[in-house]
Amino acid sequence: MLQLDVHVTHPPGSALSALMMCRTDVREERAAIDRLQREVLEAVAVGRSLREVMDLLCRCVEALAPEVSCSVLTIDEAGLIHPLAAPSLPASYSAALEGVQIGPSAGSCGTAAWRHESVEVTDIATDPLWAPYRSLALAHDLRACWSTPIVLAHDRVVATFALYYREPRAAAPFHRRMVDACTQLCQIAFMHQAHQREIERLAYVDGVTGLPNRTLLTDRAGQMLLLAARAREPAALLLLDMDRFKTVNDSLGHAAGDEVLRQIAQRLLGTLRDSDTLARLGGDEFVVLLPGCTAEDGLQVADKLREALQAPLTLENGRLRLPMTASIGVCAYPLDGGDLDQLLKNADIAMYEAKRAGRDCARYFLNTMNQALDQRLEIETALRHALACNALQLHYQPKLSLPENQLVGVEALLRWKDEQRGWIPPDRFIPVAEESGLIGALDAWVMEQACAQLARWRAEGVDVPSMSVNVSPLRFHQDDVAAHASSLLVRHGLSAGDLTLEVTERVMLDDDSRPREQLQKLHAMGVGVSVDDFGTGYSSLSYLKRLPVTEIKLDKSFVRDLELDQDDRALASAVIGIGRALGMTVVAEGVETDGQRQLLQHMGCDVAQGYFFARPQAAPDLVAWVTARRAQPTG
């Protein structure tokens, strides 16, 4: 198919326009444009860079139309021009366009980008749009320029595609057909790049906070450690875990949880240097890489980070103020690890120590922590085994009424004799069980055994009025303790009043409402609730009034020096007074001497327990103790 194309040229130095007529084979042109499209799309598909693709596009166009020079300029968000490809334009010309601001008269390209439409200037020498850049263009012998904006989603101009002529003229129809095709190709290539960037961003960036994720952290840490090794410099790593973040998520929902994480990320970022890396590992864990820092510097940064979190976060348009704290583990290269895995592992151990130390603090990793961790793991494994093989036992310690000296009940205390390690005290293995999650199963086992034992004693006619069992605060999170207690009482034919659960103050003050709900249920059933170690923690009177507590146990640390220490006497007397005023039984723990017993009796304490009366003992020994007492006259 033949077509007659007519177009106007303005030969340089001539005021006359000349009509040029070309006979073109349209089919050949279409085939040429098809080839160009295929070649460029292939380059996009195989993942060539945007610059390479645009360079190829320009070269293809210039091969089909040797009278034109092509250029592709990108336009950034601020409207500044950055040359991307212009293989046949002089490098000095492209360089002069770097950073030029688009505008209403900024040459063909700057104006096309500004107007969001094609701008065809047939004579640069006279067109006012070129006024600011006329001499630049003419100096490079560029006389006409037709530029088309490349527009992507949201009407954003990302680039311009331009044809330059070395004579004043309009674009030929073939050029117009080519530019139509090229505009589409540019759109595809730029879109592809945007998608590619988004994919990369998602692969490297945490979706909630916009911080580097674990993959990017691994990369940055690799670089940091390599540089540190080369320069023989230190580097520090911080692992930061938010305290009680789960409670926020559970009580306020995930959207609020995400908002909290975003705000925390911003606060932390504001404290760090540009050369540091803050990454989110997932959940409520953040990692900070500090190139060039020692462990000591790391501890200082950790304090700054905690300071940055000090003011409460605000949520729900300021209606909610949320105090958040963090526990931070610090370790340093090369002393505490040579690669990211090792450093993270050790920072995790240190962070864990910070949690153990009461949260809201930072701890530096010490190798001894590692040894302690190994020991804890050993104990955990052995304890699991002991629980599975029924190798644990209960000992029972009597509780006696004052002044009558009558047995009012016993407290079940867990005993573990390991084949290799011998007797392991509960103070050593209960924390390990709590940390490893084993405590639920352990305490459930104790409750079963204790109830079964009490039922057996009843059947054998041994007079043990009640059984107290320790329950870890953590079990109240894992388990339906009330339902378990209820089923045990039924199974063993016991009444609710036969059982008392001893809990620490931690349960009463837990942010989570589940433990308190469980205590309410137990109380409604008639099971006793005793607050263990009273006086050592918060000793908040408000919870004593609000919660269904039937008994408080005065901690043995106040009983020990009762005869010597005036303050301990005052405190014991106050606790006894409070208990009585609130209608609770007060039990004094750790009574070792008759002097202590007499003082406590004098202060009005109801019940005492301690070595003075009896040590915790195995079931047969307790029966012997009960029987022996029955034989003696009471005094």
Ligand SMILES: Nc1nc2c(ncn2[C@@H]2O[C@@H]3COP(=O)(O)O[C@H]4[C@@H](O)[C@H](n5cnc6c(=O)[nH]c(N)nc65)O[C@@H]4COP(=O)(O)O[C@H]3[C@H]2O)c(=O)[nH]1
């Ligand atoms: N110095 C001295 N100590 C006395 C005296 N009378 C009793 N004790 C000891 O004081 C502790 C009282 O138990 P606790 O305060 O509940 O403190 C318990 C309790 O918190 C925990 N525990 C023990 N058994 C269990 C259990 O089955 N479950 C849970 N969750 N914790 C348990 O381990 C802690 C320590 O238990 P034990 O080593 O058995 O230590 C027991 C007991 O042997 C005395 O006159 N002087």
